[in-house]
Amino acid sequence: MTTLVEPHATRSGGSPAPAEAARRRRLGPELHWRILVVGLLTVFAVYFLLPVYWLVVASTKSTDxxxxSFGLWFSEPRLIDNLRNVLTHDDGIYLRWAVNSVLYAGVGSAVATLISAMAGYALAKYRFRGREALFNLILAGVLIPGTALALPLYLMISKVGMANTYWAVLLPSMVSPFGVYLCRMYAATAVPDSILESARMDGASERRIFTTLAVRIMSPALVTVFLFQFVGIWNNYFLPLVMLSDPALYPITLGLTSWQSFADRQPELYQLTVGGALLSVLPLMVAIVVLQRFWRGGLTEGSVKA
Amino acid sequence: MRSRRSDRAAAAGFLAPFLLLFTAFFALPIGYAVYQSLLAVERIGPLGLGGSRTVFAGLSNYRAALTDDAFLDSITRVLLYAVVQVPLMIGLATILALLLDAAAARGVPFFRSAYFLPYGVPGVIASILWGFLYVPGVSPIIDLLDAAGLTVNLLDSGSVLWSIANIVTWEFAGYNMLVIVAQLKAINSELYEAARIDGADAWQVIRHVKLPLIRPAIVLTTVFTIIGTLQLFAEPLVLRPTSTAINTSYTPNLAAYTQAFVNNNYSLAAAQSVILAVAACVLSFGFLRLVGRREDDR
Incomplete structure (x- = not known):
């Protein structure tokens, strides 16, 4: 760790004379470089934030x-009225969609995380025949496009009479091959065999070792898997689209597109779509920004450590 | 690590729930799609009024899919789209990551959050948003361009594919950037100092130190981008009401969806899904082998 800190100290503080001279020589071009970098960063920030800004402005407007009016500036703002309309339209169906989205994403990703942790831990810490073959099979699952699965899945699920139920969206959302991959990579390096051995000496059962020791050590990776799967389910469109026909079961994504597709005939739905988009996007964007460090920490864990 | 009978039992117990669901919702659907794609519905009786029965049809659905001009067009379209979109996406993500890495510490968290933010916006909602920004009369972008004397149509047949590419780039560039940033952070900063002492300028450090070391992250994001690109579905579906250039088989996924839910031809839809899944696997495995071989050459 000390070697990591040292170069910074040399750069900022009392560095040897030759390095100091070189630094001074570079100062001119470095300032230009820095202005260029910040300038480019700002241009990109405008690009990424512009649609969000437009959404905020648009959600304060009446349909007319x-x-x-010009899209990037306010005109007769009436945000509260608009949002009330979103929440009360069609007996408050929007709130129902929001609850459904939370249910699908929350329950789906919680279960997915738990079973991915168990499977990843088993693949990392036990030796058995066919282990690598099994792991490769699961990895191949990462490469299968989700939308290619959704159609046959619909046919199977409708055969057993589960189409157009909560289960039709929830059950497939509980499988995360990528989660197993991450958990295995993390457990292999972060959970020491010696701890497991000594727990076994003390007579702890395998299940108890997993629930009390392994899960605690693996928790950073588990947070990443959970968030990953949560966003994946929350943003998913194809699966609920093929599975659900009853609007009362829709998640927000499906609900908003249904409003949007009727807006031709009912122009007030344009404004509802805009307001509904704002309401659904804000909490998730806040969560994304606040929880950013978990993505940073976990995603390349496998490729860095392996 | 030990290998004992009790190990096998414990491993089986831990693996059981995942394998059960993986089999039910990954392996079985693939098998079922293949099975379904080999069947056809045949009309019986005079004029086909005697009802219908399902018969084994061999590869005829695959032949039908691969000789259907609309489906072939959709494949050509996503391939053309992928050829532009994948390098664009990965290039932008890499540039953003390197810029953040090069910038002074102040302001970096703000920029990073700004770029990553769209990842929290579902694809369909991003499409609704950008859809408004593409439609004349609502879009401030078109208003501004008009005022500058430029008349553009972002939804006609020549440009709508690139309007879609813009939506997808907006959604995922920041996410891919974050994966690359994570790997950049893992680089030992002694390497930079060593390069500086050797007289390397910022550009040489990027070329000879940073880019080789973030290779694994770039490979990972490229594979996921290839898979995502071929699956293109929600964006064209949402833009369809506003653009006459998007038909019901604009992308392979949209074509399969239309076959299944509009034409009720599940077998043809299954064949199209299988073709798409095979194409995604071939391209992503092919890419992995390509970069793997280059690695061996070094």
Whole structure:
């Protein structure tokens, strides 16, 4: 760790004379370089934030103003009225969609994380025949496009009479091959065999070792798997689209597109779509920004450590 | 690590729930799609009024899919799209990551959050958003371009594919950037100092130190981008009402969806799904082998 800190100290503080001279020589071009970097960063930030800014502005407008005023500035703001309309339209169906989205993403990703942790831990810490073959099979699952699975899945699920139920979306969401991959990589390096051995000496059962020791050590990876799967389910569109026909079961994504597709005939739905998009996007964006460090920590864990 | 009978029992216990669900919702659907794609519904009786029965049809659905001009067009379209989209996405993500890495510490968290933010916006909602920004009369972008004397149509047949590419780039560039940033952070900063002492300028450090070391992250994000690109579905579906250039078989996924839910031809849809899955696997494995071989050459 000390070797990591040292170069910084040399750069900022009392460095040897030749390095100091070289630093001074570079100062001119370095300033230009820095202005260029910040300039480019700003241009990209405008690109990524512009649609969000437009959404905030648009959600304050009436339907007429939405089409009749300049999109990047406010005009007769009436945000509260608009949001009330979103929440009360069609007996408050929007809230129902929001609850459904939380249910699908929350339950689906919690179960997916638990079973991925168990499977990843088993693949990392036990030796058995066919282990690598099994792991490769699961890895191949990562490469299968989810949308290619959704159609046959619909046919199977409708055969057993589960189409158009919560289960039709929940059950497939509980499988995360990528989660197993991450958990295995993390457990292999982070959970020491010696701890497991000494716990076994003390007479702890394998299940108890997993639930009390392994899960605790693996928790950073588990948070990453959970968030990953949560966003994946929350953003998923194809699966609920093929599985669900009852609007009461829709997640927000499906609900909003259904409003959008009717907006031709009912223009007030344009404004509802905009307001509904704002309401659904804000909490998740806040969560994304606040929880950023977990993505940073976990994602390349496998490829870095393996 | 030990290998004992009790090990096998414990491993089986831990693996059982995942394997059960993996089999039910990954392996079985693939098998079922292959099975379904080999069947056809045949009309019986005079004029086909005697009802219908399902018969084994061999590869005829695959022949039908691969000789259907609309489906072939959709494949050509996503391939063309992938050829542009994958390098664009990975290039932008890499540039963003390197810029963040090069910038002074202040402001970096803000920029990083700004770029990553769209990842929290579902694809369909991003498409609804950008859809408004593409439609004349609502879009401030078109208003501004009009004021500057430029008339553009972002939804006609020549440009709508690239309007879709823009939506996808907006959604995922920041996420891919974050994966690359994570790997950049793992680089030992002694390497930079060593390169500086050897007289390397910032550009040479990027070329000879940073880029080789973030290779694994770039490979990972490229594979996921290839898979995502071929699956293109939600964006064109959402833009369809506003653009006459998007038909019901604009992408392979959209074609399969239409076959299944509009034409009720599940067998043809299954064949199209299988073709798409095989193409995604071939391309991503092919890419992995390509970069793997280069690695061996070194």
């Amino acid at each position: 103003q939405l089409f009749g």
